[in-house]
Amino acid sequence: LVCVCLCPGAGQDVGRSCILVSIAGKNVMLDCGMHMGYNDDRRFPDFSYITQNGRLTDFLDCVIISHFHLDHCGALPYFSEMVGYDGPIYMTHPTKAICPILLEDYRKITVDKKGEINFFTSQMIKDCMKKVVAVHLHQTVQVDEELEIKAYYAGHVLGAAMFQIKVGCESVVYTGDYNMTPDRHLGAAWIDKCRPDLLISESTYATTIRDSKRCRERDFLKKVHETVERGGKVLIPVFALGRAQELCILLETFWERMNLKAPIYFSTGLTEKANHYYKLFITWTNQKIRKTFVQRNMFEFKHIKAFDRAFADNPGPMVVFATPGMLHAGQSLQIFKKWAGNEKNMVIMPGYCVQGTVGHKILSGQRKLEMEGRQILEVKMQVEYMSFSAHADAKGIMQLIRQAEPRNVLLVHGEAKKMEFLKQKIEQEFHVNCYMPANGETTTIFTNPSIPVDISLGLLKRETAIGLLPDVKKPQLMHGTLIMKDNSFRLVSPEQALKELGLAEHQLRFTCRLHIQDPRKEHETVLRVYNHLKGVLKDYSVQHLPDGSITVESILIQATAHSEDQGTKVLLVSWTYQDEELGSYLTSLLKKGLPPSTS
Amino acid sequence: MTRECSVLLPRVCAALADPRQPGSDDTCLEKLLDWFRLLAKFDPSVELLQNNPCLAEFITAVLALPEPSPSILSFTLRLAGILAALENRFQHLQQEQLLVRLFGRDGPLNSMLWKDASVRSGWVHGVHSMMHHQPALHLLCHTGGLDVIFSLQGDPSLFVASAANQLLVDMLILSVETEMTKPASTKDCDWPACAQMIIKHIEDSLQSSSASHIEQSLKLLTSLFGSCRAPWTEVLWLGVAKQIESFLMEETVQAQHMLANLLLKMAWSPVFCDSEGSFWTLVASALEHLTPVQAGPLAVGLLKLYKCPQDVRIQALTVLLQPMDCILRAASQPLEYAGLLDESVGDPITVEGLLSSKSSCASLLCQTLAHLEELLSQSRFQVDLPCASLLHSLMTILQLCNGLLSPASALGSTIGRVLINCFRVQSSALDVLAALSDRKGCDTLIESLFDVLLAYLDSPNTSPTVLKKAFQATSKWLVRLQELSCSNTQRQQAEKILEDVFLVLQKRLCSPCWEVRDSSLEFLTDLIKCLRDQEEFRQSLLSSEVPRLTENLLEDPESYVRASAVTAMGHLAFITYFAPESPVLGNQYNKENTVAKLQEILSTDPEGFPRRAVISIFTEWLSQGCTGPLEDTGQFVSRVIQTVEHDLDWEVRLGGLELIQDFCHQTFCQLGLPECPDDPVSSAVTGSIHGSESLRIFCRAKLFRFLFRSLCDCDKTLGQRACHILLNLSNNFYPLGTPKDLDKTVDLPAGCSIAWLERTLRQGSLAQNFPTDGVDFEDPESMMLALGTIDLLQLYDELNKSSDHVEKSPQSLLQDILATVGTMEENEADCY
DSSP states (O other), rough: EEEEESSSSOOOOOOOOOOEEEEEEEEEOOOOOOOOOOOGGSSOGGGTOOOOOEEOHHOSSEEEEESOOHHHHHHHIIOOOOOOOOOOOOHHHHHHHHHHHHHHHHHHHHHHEEEEEOOOHHHHHHHHHHHHEEETTTTTEESSHHHHHHEEEEEETTTTTEEEEETTTTEEEEOOOSSSOOSOOOOOOOOOOOOOSEEEOTBBSSSSOOHHHHHHHHHHHHHHHHHHHHHHHEEEEEEETHHHHHHHHHHHHHHHHHHHOOOOEEEETTHHHHHHHHTGGGGSOOOHHHHHTTTOOSSSSSSSOOOOHHHHHHHOEEEEEOOOOOOOOOOOOHHHHHHHOOOOOEEEEEEEEOOOOOHHHTTTTTTEEEEEOEEEEEEEEEEEOOOOOOBBBHHHHHHHHHHHOOOOEEEEEOOOOHHHHHHHHHHHHHOEEEOOOTTEEEEOOOOOOOOOEEEEEHHHHHHHSSSSSOTSSSOOOOEEEEEEEEEEEEEHHHHHHHHHTTOOOOOOOOEEEEEOOOOSOHHHHHHHHHHHHHHHTTTTTTOOOSOEEEEEEEEEEEEEESSSOOEEEEEEEEEEGGGHHHHHHHHHHHTOOOOOOOO | OOOOHHHHHHHHHHHHHOOTTHHHHHHHHHHHHHHHHHHHHOOOOOOOHHTTTTHHHHHHHHHOOOSSOOOHHHHHHHHHHHTTTTTHHHHHTTTTTTTHHSTTTTTTGGGGGGGHHHHHHHHHHHOOOOOOOHHHHHHHHTTTTHHHHHHTTOSSBBHHHHHHHHHHHHHHHHHHHHHSSSSSOOOSSSOOOOHHHHHHHHHHHHSSSOOOHHHHHHHHHHHHHHHHOHHHHHHHHHHHHHHHHHHHHHHOOOOOHHHHHHHHHHHHHHHHHHSOOOHHHHHHHHHHHHHHHHHHHHHHHHHHHHOHHHHHHHHHHHHHHHHHHHHHHHHHHTTOOSSSOTTTTOHHHHHHHHHHHHHHHHHHHHHHHHHHHHHHHOOSOOOOOOOHHHHHHHHHHHHHHHTTTOOOOHHHHHHHHHTOOOOOHHHHHHHHHHHHSSSEEEEEGHHHHHHHHHHHHOOOOOOOOHHHHHHHHHHHHHHHHHHHHHHHHHHHHHHHHHHHHHHHHHHHHOSSSHHHHHHHHHHHHHHHHHHHOOHHHHHHHHTOOOOOOOOGGOOOOOOOHHHHHHHHHHHHHHTTTTTTOOOOOOSSSSSHHHHHHHHHHHOOOHHHHHHHHHHHHHHHHHHOOOSOOOOOOOOHHHHHHHHHTSSSSSHHHHHHHHHHHHHHHHHHHTTTTTOTTOOOOOOOOHHHHHHHHHHHHHHHHHHHHHHHHHHSSSHHHHHHHHHHHHHHHHHEEEEEEETOOTTSSOOTTTTTTTHHHHHHHTTTGGGOOSSSSOTTOOOOOHHHHHHHHHHHHHHHHHHSTTTTTTTHHHHHHHHHHHHHTTTOOHHHHHHO
């Protein structure tokens, strides 16, 4: 079992996933993410490492996408439509539905920048999505005759899944991003005790035991409330889908409870569609949402309305969700520029911002920003960062390992130093090997596959007839012929094997020559030998055949005169492999000589 | 380097070398290196180091750290390499032995940090960057660096191993090309010391018993022969040729695919491909000894090579055609079909064995088919293929795959069992089939080919992806069919096929799977584009249920499908009411109905794709002159623009601008203005008359408000496009030589609305909301004044800058690094 992470950059790096797993001769790519921090080739994994020569489609058996975040699926259209992978792609139904929205969203941002080349088009996104096979949770999907995959609930975002990949008796579980504690709209990750050979787990928060999400949510609501109360405006830059919906539910409930009047707007044209998907895939959300669904759909917001550009200049407090999430272009940036100068206002960044974006600048504390045309924008509004990301922390990772009981663990998506701590903890507590390879580093794991063998009914009956009933705890030794054919193993009786394979049986006979001093005629010597044996071997059938030879069971004895010395008779004794014991006894008996003749 | 940057740089260096600061974001360091790479390239002097002593100080400081972070150390190694790429900068850094301390024996390579892959990677890349001159070469060779690189060839990290391999290739080339005193010859070759060490390493590895060492050397030779075409490579080759030949014959080493790759790279090098004899004998023997799967890539590569000797070409072609031949023979009655190859050529036993095994059959066929497609799609140098037999073989494969054929022969039925429902083979075969439609000589089989294709289009077992490929192949062959149907019988045959195709299409348009509905609509659009001039095609299509079903799909729940339905409807219009000899159809195809429907989608569809499709269909109609006389077109454009002006989707708005662009162009053409290249007779006089006429038309169509408004759009692409259109208009109304008011600084009265507009535009996206009143965008005089007054050219330059040009600047990067230090730790872990 070989595993290698193909993200560019040699260190362990947070974000973007692309892992190649070779399991029992099958090659599977897990996720196909992009790095949002680059504008050139470095944003995509370097796929040339997958196969130095030869076609990707021939090499890879399938691609699996764990969830819709761009660091897990952003390179997919590039991979399937530009690099030329033409094989099957698997993801869950919600991921398949939501993926194109985010890819479109990102494409828009990208084409907005000049000098962007080598980027996929809308048509490519569609063509790529048409190749995707959507899977249900816990449905075993047969990729081909040997390879099967199965999805498990991962929490994290709508439609996120962990995948079990199985070939024969070898298996790998890939977690993608997951969350072991339920949040406002999603449940906790769950997997059965599948005892995989390898569990590949993300370890974004490898050492952190995070404070409860409730705390962070309370903090968020408090800050929004305070700003609105003093008449300020709150800007929350978001990506179209994911975090945005979570925060909407949060604000909606809070507004309802507190009976607040300040308007909340959602500025993107995509809201409708995003909320539509949350409604459509209600079974993927958590129990609370599902229960209340009958009375009230959590995603039909009473207080949150569509935003028009003109509203930004309205006096009085308001809360606006606007895209894109990193404040690097578009509407969120435009609103930010308008509101930045007023200290009563606030911007809340609910996610990570890459270097080079306005979001990154204000988060790192810069307050004087150079804008286009050498204009300086002074940021007087309050800037807050609030992380709502739903990843498993150290406790959660340990909990998942306890659930799945893997034989080996491999940690990805984390910083080396922090992962080292978790690695030791895992090795101590579970007594399994834990790996944390750098990007590009190959990890080889040796498995002891137990190979199933079919046994023929006849043989099984014969063997059990000896008396022992099958018992798991007491392995039994069985004799038979092992036939390997068409990648399967069968144990059958030797006779059946011969028949099936159309082979004739070969007899192996041992032969031995003994010299006996006896001057008599040959047939008389034979008679003496016969009488002697008849006397000694009372329980055996000893026969004197008309052609002058003697048989004892399968043993054959013939006598001839020595060519040079007529007084010596040569006894030719031969026996089969089965009568080996009797054969050697007989020869040693005859070697001692014949008793003196009685006649 | 700008002054601001040179002020910031020392502080950045100090921050990076400060061990108390938590590490900077990886992307920042990468981008910093990008910047240094540019600086080093454009300033090839030692001044970069002299003017910025902080750089050398930074390296010294990092070297002095007892335990630097791996990412900073890796960054330092790479930075030093970039700086030392120039000999005098190399010497400058060496004054303090910085490079020896970084890359030599006592540097990081003997520390605990070497275990970290990023440090090893930094070391290799650093060495690679400076490997442009002899001193660098000597530094490495004399400090035992070569042995380190040799061992890095087998590094557990793919990235490091591959970089080490490439480094050795470049060092070898550098050594030979800068240090060799006389040309290399086989008899007496005096390799320079460094080259000698590398060559000896290659030879030793090839003779070793370690498979990984052999593989590394084969990889190295492959990159060498792939990148260097100097005569000395042949001398090197002759030293190892025997050994490599033995790998081929003895098969003790499992490196066959690498051998194939190596030979292919050599075949492309003039050093080897022009040589007589031995090299090509080796290639021929490789084609013979390698298994069909290993030999495939070599064969296809050779066939694309112009200089390949004829006998080798035939052999290569045999490798590719053998599986196809084998299929054909296995599936047909004895003596029924001659096959693709002479029986005397090649030995089919191996291929037969591979095809009858479950594990190898599909992969061999997929690979072969992919190679054949590659050859067929190659336009530059066409390979002569037996197309008819190939087509027959493809049809056989496709029939085996869907169980339509059950051959009598034992081999045939085994292959049939293996191939049934094999999607991979189906898609590959359909790809080749599509590519084959351009080749002549397959026409006799066309009827039975359509039987196969229709079976695929019809079968419920066909997967959506395979179906899409079947559609693509069908559309290509339908075009071919139309080209062929000149005689009456052929025409009847073609009509029958078309009827059948539309019957299947009807069924597919109702599929529960959106992917299928979408591919069906795309297929329909494709067909109309290619065949809309063919009478039989139009008749068959319009007498089928397809148009009605397409119209129904305008209300599909899936937005992708609605968009494709819009496009298909738009193209259907070309053969219904826009066609010059429009067939009599009754009210079924009512132009106004369709336009109204599409208009409704444009204004009400909740998703972007269908709206985008509508606007691009409208533009297509306009550009093909289907929107009627100028007056009607003006009204049409005006209606559309008012709908898209407020669209939330930027691409719909962009589509609106494209429509305007086309409309302006057409208006000028019809009125005979200079913008139109088709109209040579336009004088300045008529120009100015028509100019005011066209301006009136544009104003009446309410284009200007949308155009000016788009200049301030938060999506910059729109601003660019709008500005481009306005510039064109301005150039038309103020032809070259006519003075624009711009030249003399006009003092527009402060209250004048145009002055206000100009000010607003100058503020760019910081502007207040765009005015809905104040400026009369429908008044030709105001607009003429606006076009003359506003400096559109400057605005265009401004808009043409990337939206992130400020953030992307090195100064911004340096500021970010400084600001980030110490603050970003938590944020970094949280991904999107």
